[in-house]
Amino acid sequence: MSVQQENITELPGLATPGLGPTGRPKREFPLPPVLKSHGPARIITLCNQKGGVGKTTTTINLGASLAEYGRKVLAIDFDPQGALSAGLGVPSHDRTTIYDLLIGSAKDVSEAIVETKTPGLDVIPANIDLSAAEVHLVNEVAREQILARVLRQVSDRYDVILIDCQPSLGLLTVNALTAAHGVLIPLECEYFALRGVALLVETIEKVRDRLNPAIKLDGILATMYDSRTLHSREVLERVVDAFGDDVLETVISRTVKFPDASVAASPVTSFAPEHPAAQNYRQLARELVARGAVA
Secondary structure, three states: OOHHHHHHHOOOOOOOOOEOOOOOEOOOOOOOOOOOOOOOOEEEEEOOOOOOOOHHHHHHHHHHHHHHOOOOEEEEEEOOOOHHHHHOOOOOOOOOOHHHHHHOOOOOHHHOOEEOOOOOEEEEOOOHHHHHHHHHHOOOOOHHHHHHHHHHOOHHHOOEEEEEEOOOOOHHHHHHHHHOOEEEEEEEOOHHHHHOHHHHHHHHHHHHHHOOOOOEEEEEEEEEEOOOOHHHHHHHHHHHHHHHHHEEEEEEEOOOHHHHHHHOOOOHHHHOOOOHHHHHHHHHHHHHHHHOOOO
């Protein structure tokens, strides 16, 4: 994409003056307070059964933004594609991964934790081995709670644990929902992405009823928003109409900086710290703190 095209992508669009893309008054969320101590962690699952909606990008950049604000963050790569690990520059082969912890071949979670280049942000990597986990776990007792038992070992060390799920509603995702206190749903501003949200919310409600009564919806995050297109604006309007205050005020715009940062194996907050994309994710971190989803 040329510089000229990138500049066009960043045009402010046709939003009503004084209102944000969601139709609510624009506001800046305050800086999070300084923490005097760390832990226990609040666990947030980033989930959507549709692929390519920004789950991994959000996990990386939300985690990096929270770390900038003094939070200790652990990101869990829970997708066999290992995109989160790659996006943070963490090799995922020939090392202990989340798969080893799930099946019990590794007992100590500390063996799998890797520090990233972003201070305060650690990751437990994953690779293609994780695709076999559902087969291994299917006959386990309380198989939906295995990830929760794993994370219990390290929750006191962190303020936030972010779980980046695969695009599926299978056993791994159910494990992530069972372990979580909250769910963040990244939603691409595109019609086919919108169609699956009701099914995902239904799944969350089933997990709440049967496995994890404490889980709550922390918010729906609109991603890949392009204010120049009527389609993006209409989809976002429909999401707000359907889910109201569950839709976060922060909206993540489409930009070439995200794939550029992925190639550099760096959060966009480090790769282009002054870019609007980085500012959007810092705004998201502040909003989640203001909502009480993060300490």
